[in-house]
Amino acid sequence: MTELKLYQVGTFAAGNRLLDPSERTEQSGAGRTNSITSGHRACRGCGEALAARVVLDAAMRACGGRMVTVNATGCLEVFSTPYPESAWRVPWLHSLFGNAAAVATGVASSLRAQGRDDVRVVAQAGDGGTVDIGIGCLSGMFERNDDVLFVCYDNQGYMNTGAQRSGATPAAASTATTRPVGRRIGNAFGTGKSLPAIAMAHEIPYVATATVADLHDLERKVSTAIRLHGSRYLHVLVPCPLGWGTDSADTVRVARLAAESGFFPVFEAVDGEVTEVRQIRRQVPVEDYLRLQARFAHLFGEPGHPDVVARLQRQADRSIARFGLLEGEPS
Amino acid sequence: MLRQVEGSRAVAETVSRCRPHVVAAYPISPQTHIVEALADLVAEGLAGTCEFLLVESEFGAMSACIGASAAGGRAYTATASQGLLFMAEALPNASGLRLPIVMTVANRALGAPINIWNDHSDAMSQRDSGWIQLFASSNQEAVDLHVQAFAVAESLHVPVMVNMDGFVLTHAMEAVDIPEQSEVDELLPPFRALHRLDPDDPVTIGAMVGPEAFTEVKYLEARRQLRALDVVQQAADRFAAVVGRRSGGVVSTYRVEDAEVVLVGLGSLLGTAADVVDELRDDGLPVGLMGVTCFRPWPFDEVRNTLGAMRHVVVLNRAVSVGAGSILGADVRLTLAGTPVVVHDVVAGLGGRPVTRDLVRFLLTDAMADRLSDHELVFPDLEQALAARALEAELAREEVGP
Numbered sequence: 001m002t003e004l005k006l007y008q009v010g011t012f013a014a015g016n017r018l019l020d021p022s023e024r025t026e027q028s029g030a031g032r033t034n035s036i037t038s039g040h041r042a043c044r045g046c047g048e049a050l051a052a053r054v055v056l057d058a059a060m061r062a063c064g065g066r067m068v069t070v071n072a073t074g075c076l077e078v079f080s081t082p083y084p085e086s087a088w089r090v091p092w093l094h095s096l097f098g099n100a101a102a103v104a105t106g107v108a109s110s111l112r113a114q115g116r117d118d119v120r121v122v123a124q125a126g127d128g129g130t131v132d133i134g135i136g137c138l139s140g141m142f143e144r145n146d147d148v149l150f151v152c153y154d155n156q157g158y159m160n161t162g163a164q165r166s167g168a169t170p171a172a173a174s175t176a177t178t179r180p181v182g183r184r185i186g187n188a189f190g191t192g193k194s195l196p197a198i199a200m201a202h203e204i205p206y207v208a209t210a211t212v213a214d215l216h217d218l219e220r221k222v223s224t225a226i227r228l229h230g231s232r233y234l235h236v237l238v239p240c241p242l243g244w245g246t247d248s249a250d251t252v253r254v255a256r257l258a259a260e261s262g263f264f265p266v267f268e269a270v271d272g273e274v275t276e277v278r279q280i281r282r283q284v285p286v287e288d289y290l291r292l293q294a295r296f297a298h299l300f301g302e303p304g305h306p307d308v309v310a311r312l313q314r315q316a317d318r319s320i321a322r323f324g325l326l327e328g329e330p331s
Numbered sequence: 332m333l334r335q336v337e338g339s340r341a342v343a344e345t346v347s348r349c350r351p352h353v354v355a356a357y358p359i360s361p362q363t364h365i366v367e368a369l370a371d372l373v374a375e376g377l378a379g380t381c382e383f384l385l386v387e388s389e390f391g392a393m394s395a396c397i398g399a400s401a402a403g404g405r406a407y408t409a410t411a412s413q414g415l416l417f418m419a420e421a422l423p424n425a426s427g428l429r430l431p432i433v434m435t436v437a438n439r440a441l442g443a444p445i446n447i448w449n450d451h452s453d454a455m456s457q458r459d460s461g462w463i464q465l466f467a468s469s470n471q472e473a474v475d476l477h478v479q480a481f482a483v484a485e486s487l488h489v490p491v492m493v494n495m496d497g498f499v500l501t502h503a504m505e506a507v508d509i510p511e512q513s514e515v516d517e518l519l520p521p522f523r524a525l526h527r528l529d530p531d532d533p534v535t536i537g538a539m540v541g542p543e544a545f546t547e548v549k550y551l552e553a554r555r556q557l558r559a560l561d562v563v564q565q566a567a568d569r570f571a572a573v574v575g576r577r578s579g580g581v582v583s584t585y586r587v588e589d590a591e592v593v594l595v596g597l598g599s600l601l602g603t604a605a606d607v608v609d610e611l612r613d614d615g616l617p618v619g620l621m622g623v624t625c626f627r628p629w630p631f632d633e634v635r636n637t638l639g640a641m642r643h644v645v646v647l648n649r650a651v652s653v654g655a656g657s658i659l660g661a662d663v664r665l666t667l668a669g670t671p672v673v674v675h676d677v678v679a680g681l682g683g684r685p686v687t688r689d690l691v692r693f694l695l696t697d698a699m700a701d702r703l704s705d706h707e708l709v710f711p712d713l714e715q716a717l718a719a720r721a722l723e724a725e726l727a728r729e730e731v732g733p
Contacts, residue, residue, distance in 0.1 A: 083538040091533045105395050107401065114380075136388055
């Protein structure tokens with residue numbers, strides 16, 4: 001890819017207009033599939049709808065349209081298929097909340113048994129369907145190395161049911177079940193889990209994280225993942241204007257700040273080892289990321305909680321050190 | 332050809348001759364021998380191109396079957412007891428999505444207290460899951476019902492549960508004839524899904540349906556289930572024509588023609604009960620037996636036609652609907668509403684307690700002599716003294732009001 005540094009946004013993300021047409025995103029081209037097409041009922045500025053479109057269109061391109069999808073219960077399922085309407089232009093199956101991985105495994109096995117080895121299987125779920133209720137089936141899928149690409153659209157909470165806390169909700173965040181009332185300052189520290197790390201512990205062929213702020217990076221990871229066999233896991237950070245209390249015009253900006261603050265590390269891992277990280281060119285304070293979101297507003301009022309903000313900053317610093325996210329530092 | 336074989340092994344060989352594309356299972360007693368045997372059959376290449384999935388839970392097993400079926404494959408699993416409950420969320424999903432999965436349930440009690448032995452509380456708990464439920468009375472019938480189950484399921488696009496008593500049937504060595512591959516192939520043409528995941532013809536399966544259409548979907552499902560009564564009978568007739576053996580159907584009757592007292596039951600206890608009927612007939616007592624092979628859908632007409640003119644009907648259920656009575660008893664009572672038949676609701680054989688000939692004889696003779704309660708749930712194999720002592724102690728501990 002052409003070497004471009006866009007100093008005005010402080011990232012490696014490249015605008016399509018500066019690139020050779022052959023290097024532009026699939027999403028910017030007229031030939032894209034529109035796997036999830038317009039007219040669905042997602043909120044304005046929905047990060048998940050954006051990610052799903054980019055992920056599936058890139059996957060369709062990379063596998064020549066030979067793809068079927070499985071979807072967990074959640075926002076993506078609800079806003080895309082209010083009977084008798086459907087936004088899906090790809091084969092799509094929704095069963096339950098916690099079983100997308102196992103259903104996808106069944107689909108992949110069935111296709112193989114029928115001699116249809118050319119068809120690729122993609123499973124999609126939100127963070128609840130991935131890290132909480134779906135983790136049993138997902139861990140089984142990883143452990144057996146079933147031939148499925150599992151994509152988690154992580155908006156860090158149960159946004160479909162009214163923005164309650166999930167196992168992916170960050171510390172100090174206010175959700176419908178972790179409101180800053182009484183002595184509670186949002187979601188408790190020392191809780192939550194990193195599903196990418198858990199996936200890596202299964203030593204599956206491919207694990208990657210991405211955000212909707214860098215579509216080139218996201219598309220490249222999807223294209224890599226869909227061509228591999230065995231279990232593959234892609235974890236995409238998708239800001240939720242409703243659940244995070246962000247402006248719907250700020251979805252991409254918020255996602256970029258999550259990565260540029262080190263709060264959300266963007267990396268790839270092969271067979272359980274980190275092989276590449278998206279480095280931060282100019283680190284931004286975590287406060288810049290938090291201040292855009294109403295779910296952290298209680299940290300900045302009067303009197304506010306500067307100690308909690310400092311603690312979140314230390315979390316980001318640890319993540320930066322762990323993954324070697326700063327440019328020039330060894331990764 | 333008759334062969335001395337364990338019930339589980341016989342079922343596994345039968346399922347493998349049904350040419351499933353995917354078998355997904357998680358081990359639980361007393362189902363284990365079925366899936367162990369199937370794992371070997373698949374590894375030995377005797378089940379065609381079948382994929383065997385060693386999943387992480389029963390929820391995973393049923394979910395994998397859902398995916399396999401939706402992708403156009405024939406899918407099978409087996410479970411029991413807690414395992415059936417662990418996949419309970421996925422059962423109405425499979426039936427609602429119209430996926431003709433076949434599942435063996437090696438019937439076992441539900442805990443607590445934990446108990447691995449046979450009764451029917453597992454299957455009964457999933458009565459309203461939208462699955463067709465068949466009950467085998469012998470290992471031969473278990474074998475035959477599995478072939479018929481796939482035929483019924485794929486004809487209606489409704490999943491079918493084949494119940495066989497845990498240990499009593501699954502672990503029993505008996506002479507069994509497994510239908511030849513050619514016979515199974517004649518009964519089971521290649522599976523054609525109602526709609527399947529296919530890149531060449533994209534469909535959306537599992538959309539969200541609101542109040543404007545949900546009732547209609549459920550109405551059609553209910554109508555389809557009732558139609559299954561005919562389809563189950565047709566499958567049994569077709570099986571008889573091809574294999575030359577009668578098995579399956581919706582109900583089985585034994586010496587009911589001129590009977591006054593009839594015992595109604597499910598599963599392996601029917602063999603014991605038939606022996607007792609013979610003995611009592613030898614003594615001149617007009618008794619008979621009706622087995623319910625198809626428990627869901629409920630064969631309303633057949634049950635009413637068989638039992639409507641009896642003096643007493645004794646419903647022997649190996650499950651209890653705590654706080655009400657027995658599920659089978661309630662179904663029979665409702666079916667016989669408006670007739671003068673006296674129905675006795677009996678719960679026995681829970682958690683592996685054997686249903687003995689003495690017990691059946693006691694029930695039939697007491698009913699004949701008008702000595703059996705027709706308004707209280709009867710627990711004929713209860714250790715009366717022990718239960719009375721425990722009940723007394725429990726009542727003594729209870730505090731009364733503020």
